[in-house]
Amino acid sequence: MTSYLIKGGTVVGPTGAAAADVLVDGETIAAVFAPGRGPEGVETIDATGKYVIPGAVDAHTHMELPFGGTAASDTFDTGTRAAAFGGVTTIIDFAVQRYGEVVQDGLAAWHAKAEGNCHIDYGFHMILGGVTDEALKAMDQLVNDEGIASFKLFMAYPGVFLSDDGQILRAMQKARDNGAMIMMHAENGPAIDVLVKQALERGETDPYYHGVTRPQELEAEATSRAIWLASVAADCPLYIVHLSASKALEQVAAARDTGRNVFAETCPQYLYLTLEDQLGAPGFEGAKWVCSTPLRSKHESHRADLWRGLRTNDLAVVSTDHCPFCMKDQKELGLGDFSKIPNGIGSVEHRVDLLYQGVVDGKLSLARWVETIATTPARMFGMYPRKGIIAPGSDADIVLYDPSGRTRISASTHHMNMDYSAWEGWEIAGKVDTVISRGTVVVQGNEYKGRKGHGRYIRRGLSDYLV
Ligand code: URP
Ligand code: ZN
Ligand code: ZN
Ligand code: ZN
Numbered sequence: 001m002t003s004y005l006i007k008g009g010t011v012v013g014p015t016g017a018a019a020a021d022v023l024v025d026g027e028t029i030a031a032v033f034a035p036g037r038g039p040e041g042v043e044t045i046d047a048t049g050k051y052v053i054p055g056a057v058d059a060h061t062h063m064e065l066p067f068g069g070t071a072a073s074d075t076f077d078t079g080t081r082a083a084a085f086g087g088v089t090t091i092i093d094f095a096v097q098r099y100g101e102v103v104q105d106g107l108a109a110w111h112a113k114a115e116g117n118c119h120i121d122y123g124f125h126m127i128l129g130g131v132t133d134e135a136l137k138a139m140d141q142l143v144n145d146e147g148i149a150s151f152k153l154f155m156a157y158p159g160v161f162l163s164d165d166g167q168i169l170r171a172m173q174k175a176r177d178n179g180a181m182i183m184m185h186a187e188n189g190p191a192i193d194v195l196v197k198q199a200l201e202r203g204e205t206d207p208y209y210h211g212v213t214r215p216q217e218l219e220a221e222a223t224s225r226a227i228w229l230a231s232v233a234a235d236c237p238l239y240i241v242h243l244s245a246s247k248a249l250e251q252v253a254a255a256r257d258t259g260r261n262v263f264a265e266t267c268p269q270y271l272y273l274t275l276e277d278q279l280g281a282p283g284f285e286g287a288k289w290v291c292s293t294p295l296r297s298k299h300e301s302h303r304a305d306l307w308r309g310l311r312t313n314d315l316a317v318v319s320t321d322h323c324p325f326c327m328k329d330q331k332e333l334g335l336g337d338f339s340k341i342p343n344g345i346g347s348v349e350h351r352v353d354l355l356y357q358g359v360v361d362g363k364l365s366l367a368r369w370v371e372t373i374a375t376t377p378a379r380m381f382g383m384y385p386r387k388g389i390i391a392p393g394s395d396a397d398i399v400l401y402d403p404s405g406r407t408r409i410s411a412s413t414h415h416m417n418m419d420y421s422a423w424e425g426w427e428i429a430g431k432v433d434t435v436i437s438r439g440t441v442v443v444q445g446n447e448y449k450g451r452k453g454h455g456r457y458i459r460r461g462l463s464d465y466l467v
Contacts, residue, residue, distance in 0.1 A: 005038045006045045009051065012052065054375065055436070059265070078415070079416065080122065082415035090378075094152055103134070122456075140178050143178045150183055154185040199213050200337065210290045210341065240263070244306075248264075270303070290334070356430040360428075380465045409428070
């Protein structure tokens with residue numbers, strides 16, 4: 001099938017929806033036609049009753065991330081296949097430089113894990129675990145030669161990933177000069193460690209206390225500090241990852257209102273799940289939802305504020321922060337001590353559906369749904385217009401989405417390598433029907449048609465989202 005017409009659907013993009021037919025030629029989109037105006041005699045895919053949207057871009061995943069004495073349970077093989085089932089056609093995963101390690105060695109290790117194993121296209125951000133003179137030089141090389149123009153720093157996890165304020169400032173100054181984006185894990189790690197130690201001394205060992213010891217003030221403080229440090233670095237572009245809380249959002253919104261290059265993402269878990277109902281589940285159950293930043297209290301306005309932030313663009317992107325660990329042998333490492341539970345939730349397969357539920361619930365427009373899950377992540381991280389839009393010349397990464405379908409989420413049916421689901425039993429409106437990656441149909445209904453190795457590494461450019 002080299003040339004075919006996707007016919008009869010409603011094409012949705014960041015500016016709205018319209019009935020249109022999409023001509024695919026090889027790996028790219030050749031043309032978009034008014035209904036019925038496309039060529040005759042080519043093969044067709046019937047999209048009647050379906051939304052035709054750009055393949056979703058998940059800009060925050062951690063396949064096989066070593067963490068907390070174990071490693072995230074999805075490989076690039078299992079994780080990208082599950083992503084494809086969920087309508088995702090590109091992921092950006094985080095390669096890791098550990099403290100004392102050469103940045104390029106960390107990157108090479110990540111390429112070795114991914115190459116030949118991915119079912120969909122992939123790019124990398126780089127985590128800097130040690131900001132040294134050599135690492136700062138390496139940032140230039142990654143931007144110029146490796147297609148990596150985004151670097152994640154941590155204000156949390158002292159002794160593991162944490163950079164101090166001086167190191168953060170130096171990396172921001174470098175990014176300001178070479179055009180890269182600084183991505184920030186904004187939580188005050190040293191203060192959190194004090195609260196964790198005190199909680200454990202009081203015998204508060206259940207997963208619930210993971211949330212209690214990471215109060216939103218310590219996310220807001222770190223977010224604010226990152227924003228001011230970026231200001232000192234002459235408005236270095238700053239992207240706050242996995243923003244979870246109202247007070248942190250206020251900091252981002254205030255910076256954005258002054259015209260700063262400050263951006264933020266949130267994740268489905270913060271839009272739906274809570275400290276009390278999930279993290280506070282009886283016994284050790286809550287371990288399923290231990291992630292950082294943590295789930296927030298349902299008695300405060302976080303979830304409503306985050307949905308509003310998505311509408312106002314104070315939150316520009318929804319990513320998953322997909323970092324799955326099984327309960328058995330992995331989350332269980334923290335039995336009797338919540339601080340030893342590996343941090344992370346796996347949702348790479350469910351973001352498109354979970355956010356479509358926001359459309360059904362009247363919280364997001366159709367256009368905004370597509371923008372936050374596909375178009376803006378592609379623009380933010382230098383892949384646009386190759387990814388994130390249905391337009392002539394773009395890669396033919398396309399999802400046919402069935403608004404009359406239903407999705408029931410369960411560990412017994414999901415494709416992620418996890419022995420539980422953070423969304424077990426959730427039934428939501430809408431269903432991924434057909435997924436096309438660079439012109440190839442990889443998912444049709446419940447059937448998998450893709451293959452390991454189809455996914456290619458994407459060399460990304462600079463962000464085109466800056467003001
Ligand atoms: O809990 C989380 N988020 N695990 C993944 C690592 C990170 O900080 O993003
Ligand atoms: Zn993080
Ligand atoms: Zn605003
Ligand atoms: Zn993450």
